[in-house]
Amino acid sequence: TPVVRLQDYAPPAYLVDRVELDFRLDPQSTRVRSRLHVRPNPDGPGGDLVLDGEDLELTALELDGAPLAGTAYKLDKDRLTITTPPERAFVLDIGTTIDPSANTRLMGLYRSNGVYCTQCEAEGFRRITFFPDRPDVLAVYTVRIEARASDAPVLLSNGNPVGSGVVAGSDRHYAVWHDPHPKPSYLFALVGGDLGRVGDTFVTASGREVTLGIYVEKGKEDRCDYALEALKRSMRWDEDAFGREYDLDVFNIVAVSDFNMGAMENKGLNVFNDKYVLASPETATDTDYANIEAIIAHEYFHNWTGNRITCRDWFQLCLKEGLTVFRDQEFSADVRSRAVERIGDVRTLKAHQFVEDAGPLAHPVRPETYKEINNFYTATVYEKGAELIRMLKTLLGADGFRAGMDLYFDRHDGTAATIEDFIGCFAEATGRKLDDFMLWYHQAGTPEVTASGRYDTAARTYELTLEQTCPPTPGQPTKQPMPIPIAFALLGPDGDEITDLKTESPAVRDGLIELTGTRERIVFTDLPAKPVPSLLRGFSAPVKLTANLTDDDLLFAAAEDSDPYNRWQAVQSLATRILIAAQAAIADGRTPEIEPRFLRSLEHTVEADALDPSFRAQVLSLPSESDIAREIGRNVDPDAIHGADQWLRGLIGGELGACLTDVYRRFGSNLPYSPDAAGAGRRALRNTALGLIAGTGQAGIETAEQHYRNADNMTDRMAGLSALTRQGAPEADAALDDFFERYRTDPLVLDKWFSLQATMTGADTLDRVTALMRHPAFSLSNPNRVRALVGAFAAANPTQFNRADGAGYRLVADFTLEIDRSNPQVAARLLSAFRSWRVLEPVRRAAAEAALRRIAGHEGLSRDSADIVERSLD
Numbered sequence: 001t002p003v004v005r006l007q008d009y010a011p012p013a014y015l016v017d018r019v020e021l022d023f024r025l026d027p028q029s030t031r032v033r034s035r036l037h038v039r040p041n042p043d044g045p046g047g048d049l050v051l052d053g054e055d056l057e058l059t060a061l062e063l064d065g066a067p068l069a070g071t072a073y074k075l076d077k078d079r080l081t082i083t084t085p086p087e088r089a090f091v092l093d094i095g096t097t098i099d100p101s102a103n104t105r106l107m108g109l110y111r112s113n114g115v116y117c118t119q120c121e122a123e124g125f126r127r128i129t130f131f132p133d134r135p136d137v138l139a140v141y142t143v144r145i146e147a148r149a150s151d152a153p154v155l156l157s158n159g160n161p162v163g164s165g166v167v168a169g170s171d172r173h174y175a176v177w178h179d180p181h182p183k184p185s186y187l188f189a190l191v192g193g194d195l196g197r198v199g200d201t202f203v204t205a206s207g208r209e210v211t212l213g214i215y216v217e218k219g220k221e222d223r224c225d226y227a228l229e230a231l232k233r234s235m236r237w238d239e240d241a242f243g244r245e246y247d248l249d250v251f252n253i254v255a256v257s258d259f260n261m262g263a264m265e266n267k268g269l270n271v272f273n274d275k276y277v278l279a280s281p282e283t284a285t286d287t288d289y290a291n292i293e294a295i296i297a298h299e300y301f302h303n304w305t306g307n308r309i310t311c312r313d314w315f316q317l318c319l320k321e322g323l324t325v326f327r328d329q330e331f332s333a334d335v336r337s338r339a340v341e342r343i344g345d346v347r348t349l350k351a352h353q354f355v356e357d358a359g360p361l362a363h364p365v366r367p368e369t370y371k372e373i374n375n376f377y378t379a380t381v382y383e384k385g386a387e388l389i390r391m392l393k394t395l396l397g398a399d400g401f402r403a404g405m406d407l408y409f410d411r412h413d414g415t416a417a418t419i420e421d422f423i424g425c426f427a428e429a430t431g432r433k434l435d436d437f438m439l440w441y442h443q444a445g446t447p448e449v450t451a452s453g454r455y456d457t458a459a460r461t462y463e464l465t466l467e468q469t470c471p472p473t474p475g476q477p478t479k480q481p482m483p484i485p486i487a488f489a490l491l492g493p494d495g496d497e498i499t500d501l502k503t504e505s506p507a508v509r510d511g512l513i514e515l516t517g518t519r520e521r522i523v524f525t526d527l528p529a530k531p532v533p534s535l536l537r538g539f540s541a542p543v544k545l546t547a548n549l550t551d552d553d554l555l556f557a558a559a560e561d562s563d564p565y566n567r568w569q570a571v572q573s574l575a576t577r578i579l580i581a582a583q584a585a586i587a588d589g590r591t592p593e594i595e596p597r598f599l600r601s602l603e604h605t606v607e608a609d610a611l612d613p614s615f616r617a618q619v620l621s622l623p624s625e626s627d628i629a630r631e632i633g634r635n636v637d638p639d640a641i642h643g644a645d646q647w648l649r650g651l652i653g654g655e656l657g658a659c660l661t662d663v664y665r666r667f668g669s670n671l672p673y674s675p676d677a678a679g680a681g682r683r684a685l686r687n688t689a690l691g692l693i694a695g696t697g698q699a700g701i702e703t704a705e706q707h708y709r710n711a712d713n714m715t716d717r718m719a720g721l722s723a724l725t726r727q728g729a730p731e732a733d734a735a736l737d738d739f740f741e742r743y744r745t746d747p748l749v750l751d752k753w754f755s756l757q758a759t760m761t762g763a764d765t766l767d768r769v770t771a772l773m774r775h776p777a778f779s780l781s782n783p784n785r786v787r788a789l790v791g792a793f794a795a796a797n798p799t800q801f802n803r804a805d806g807a808g809y810r811l812v813a814d815f816t817l818e819i820d821r822s823n824p825q826v827a828a829r830l831l832s833a834f835r836s837w838r839v840l841e842p843v844r845r846a847a848a849e850a851a852l853r854r855i856a857g858h859e860g861l862s863r864d865s866a867d868i869v870e871r872s873l874d
C-alpha cells in the first residue's frame with residue numbers, strides 16, 4: 001500500500017468552484033449526474049485533471065457539452081484522469097451509477113434500515129461520483145434529489161432548501177438544496193427516506209431565525225427532545241463563549257441506525273448514529289444523556305471549526321478535531337460541573353490516549369505519514385489534540401487565547417488551513433513566540449515529569465526540582481523537551497494555598513510553572529513550615545507526573561487540596577499504589593495489605609455532604625483494571641489485577657458498609673427522573689455505593705436485585721443489572737432474561753444487554769459471547785451491535801479477552817476477519833484492542849502475537865486492517 005506523506009503535499013492542479021449534483025435515488029441503481037465548474041489552479045502544478053473514484057460505473061463524460069473521446073481520458077480502478085484538459089475554465093459533466101444497497105462499508109451513499117444516507121469523511125465522496133476528493137478543493141454545491149415519493153418523502157442535503165415538486169407523469173418527486181458556503185467534498189451529505197421530524201426554531205444573537213429539525217425513523221419522534229434542547233444550548237453557547245453565530249436558514253440532524261462512528265458534521269445536515277440522538281428516561285442512562293449533549297455540541301461546533309475553516313489536508317485533522325473536542329469539553333464544563341467534567345475527560349484521556357501513546361500505534365497529534373487515514377481518527381488526534389488547545393489557553397491566558405481565536409476566525413474563514421496557520425494567529429495576537437509549542441504537534445509519546453521537593457527547615461526554603469523526559473515512539477527514538485504548563489500551589493499545614501510565594505525563578509508566574517527545558521530548579525523562600533505541593537492542578541498538561549509524595553502527603557491532599565481535580569487524583573494515586581502492591585502480592589501467593597487510613601479517607605469524602613455528589617461518586621470509583629495495567633506497564637497479568645480489584649472492592653464494601661448503606665438510603669429519590677447533572681450526580685453516587693454493597697454477600701445481591709426491579713429509569717436499571725453481572729451472581733441470569741424481554745424490540749437498549757454480558761468476568765463468558773454472536777438480535781452489518789458485543793469484549797473485558805489460553809484473542813481475530821470483508825473500518829477499530837500486547841506477561845504475549853500474525857497473513861485483508869496489524873507487530 002502506498003504511503004501518503006505530509007512533506008509531499010502539493011496544491012491541487014485544478015479548482016472546482018461550483019458543483020451541481022443530480023441524484024435519482026434507487027435502492028440498487030442510483031443515477032448520479034455531476035456538473036463540475038473547473039478551472040486550472042493558478043497556484044497549482046498544472047498537468048492532468050485527476051478525479052478520485054471508487055466502486056463507480058461511469059455512464060457519461062462530457063467537456064463543455066461535448067462527449068470526451070476515449071483518448072482524452074483514462075479510467076483506472078481508483079481514478080479518472082482527463083489528460084491535458086483546456087488551460088481555461090471549463091465544465092465537466094459526469095454520469096455515474098452506484099448501488100447503495102451493496103454498500104456494506106457504510107462509506108459514500110448507502111442504505112440504513114431503508115433510509116438513503118451518506119458518509120463522506122474522509123474519502124467517501126469518491127464512492128458517489130468522480131471528484132478531486134481532497135479537503136482543499138472547496139466548492140459551492142447545488143443538489144437536486146429525485147426519488148419515489150412513497151420510498152423517500154423526505155429529501156435532504158446541505159444548505160438551504162430552494163425548490164421541490166413532483167415529477168410530472170411519474171410517482172417521483174424532487175427537492176433542490178443550495179449551500180452558499182464553499183465546502184470540501186467530505187462535508188457533502190444527502191438523506192432520503194420515510195422519516196419523522198421534530199422541529200423548533202432558534203433566533204441567533206443578531207436576530208436571524210433558524211429552522212431546526214431532527215429527523216428519525218418513524219415512531220421515535222418522542223425520543224428527540226433532549227437532543228433538540230442540547231442543540232439550542234450549543235448554539236447559544238458558541239455565541240457567548242466564542243462569538244460564533246450560525247449561518248444558514250436551516251439546521252438539520254438525521255439519526256440513522258447504521259453508522260460507522262458517532263456522528264458527522266456535514267454542513268447544515270449533521271448525520272448521527274441514532275445512539276447519540278435518541279433518549280428517554282426508560283431507554284437512556286445518565287451517561288447516554290451526557291454523551292448526546294456533548295456530541296450534538298461537538299458536531300454543531302464544527303460549523304465554525306471544521307466547516308467554515310477546514311483542513312488543508314488530512315494531516316491537519318487535529319486542526320478541526322482537537323479544537324472541536326476542546327470546545328465541546330468546555331461547553332459541557334459550563335453547562336454541567338466543571339470539576340467533574342475535567343475528571344471524566346482525564347479518565348478518558350488516560351484510558352485511551354495514554355495507552356495508544358505507549359504502544360505500537362503511537363503517533364504525533366499531527367502525523368507525518370499514513371496508509372489509511374480512517375485509522376487516524378484516534379484518541380491522540382482528538383483527545384490529546386484537545387489538551388494541546390487547553391495548554392495553549394493556559395499559557396496565553398483567557399484573553400490572549402480569545403484574541404488568537406478571533407484572529408483565526410477572521411483570517412482563515414472560508415479556507416482550508418494548517419496547524420501553522422492556527423498557531424501563527426496566537427503568536428501574532430499575543431506577541432509570544434510559539435515555535436517550541438509546535439513540538440507538541442510533532443512528537444508522539446507521553447512526557448514523563450518527575451517532581452521532587454525538599455524543605456530546608458533552617459533556611460526556610462522549599463526547593464522544587466522538575467525534570468522531563470519523553471519515551472521513544474515508532475520512528476522517533478529521541479525527543480526534545482517541550483513547554484509544559486504546570487499549574488500549581490503550595491499548601492500550608494492548614495491546607496490553605498500559600499499566597500504571595502517568593503521565588504527568583506523566571507519559570508514561575510501566578511500559579512503556573514512553565515517547564516521549558518529538561519530540568520528546572522525552583523527555590524521558594526521564606527516558608528515557615530514544610531508545604532505540600534499541589535502540582536499539575538486541573539491536569540494542566542497531558543503528562544505522566546511522578547512526585548515524591550508520601551502516603552501522608554496524598555492523604556493530606558485527598559482531604560484538603562482546594563483543587564478538586566487534584567483532590568480526586570490524590571485518592572486515585574493512593575488506590576493505585578495499593579492495587580499495584582496487591583496484584584504483586586496475589587501473583588506471588590501472598591495476602592495483600594491495606595493502608596487503613598485510605599479507607600477512612602474514602603469514607604470521609606463519601607460522607608462529606610458539602611461536596612457535590614457527582615464528585616464524591618468519582619472519588620469512590622476506583623482506578624479500573626486497565627488503569628492499573630497501564631500503570632504497571634510491563635509483564636502484566638490481568639488475572640492478578642482482577643484479583644486485586646476484587647479484594648479492594650470487597651474490603652471497601654465491608655469496611656465502609658454502614659457509610660455506603662447510609663448513602664444508598666439517603667440518595668434514593670421519589671422525584672420523577674430528570675437527566676440534569678444534579679440528578680445524575682445523586683444517582684451516580686448512590687449507584688457506585690450499590691456496586692460496592694453488592695460485593696458483600698447475599699444481602700448485597702438482594703439489594704441489587706431489588707434495585708433492578710424497582711428502577712423507574714434506565715440508569716438505575718442498568719446499575720442494578722451490572723451489579724449483578726459483575727458479581728457473576730446466579731441471580732444475574734434471571735435479570736438478564738427479564739431485561740431482554742422488556743426491551744426485545746429496542747436494538748439500542750439491547751446493546752447494553754450485549755455489552756454487559758460481554759464484560760462478565762467468568763470463564764464461561766467466551767461461550768456466552770460466541771452464542772450471542774448467533775442471537776437473532778445480533779447483526780454483523782450493524783456497527784453498534786458489533787461494538788456492543790465484540791468491541792466490549794475486546795476492549796473492556798481484560799481477563800477474558802486476555803485469557804492465558806489465547807481463546808479470547810482467537811475469537812476476536814476470527815470475528816474480525818469475517819467482518820473485514822464487509823466493513824473494513826469497523827474491523828480495523830476492533831483490532832486496535834490488540835495494541836497493548838507487548839506489555840503482557842510472556843504466555844499471553846505469545847498468544848496475542850500469534851493471533852496478530854495470523855490476521856496479518858490473511859489473504860485479502862483490507863488496507864484498514866492490514867495497516868493496524870502491521871504497525872502493531874512492528
Ligand code: B3K
Nearest residue numbers: 121122261263264374377
Ligand atoms: N468528523 C467525524 C468523524 C469522521 C470519521 C471518518 N472515519 C465526526 C467528528 O469528529 O465530529
Ligand code: ZN
Nearest residue numbers: 298302321324
Ligand atoms: Zn469532530
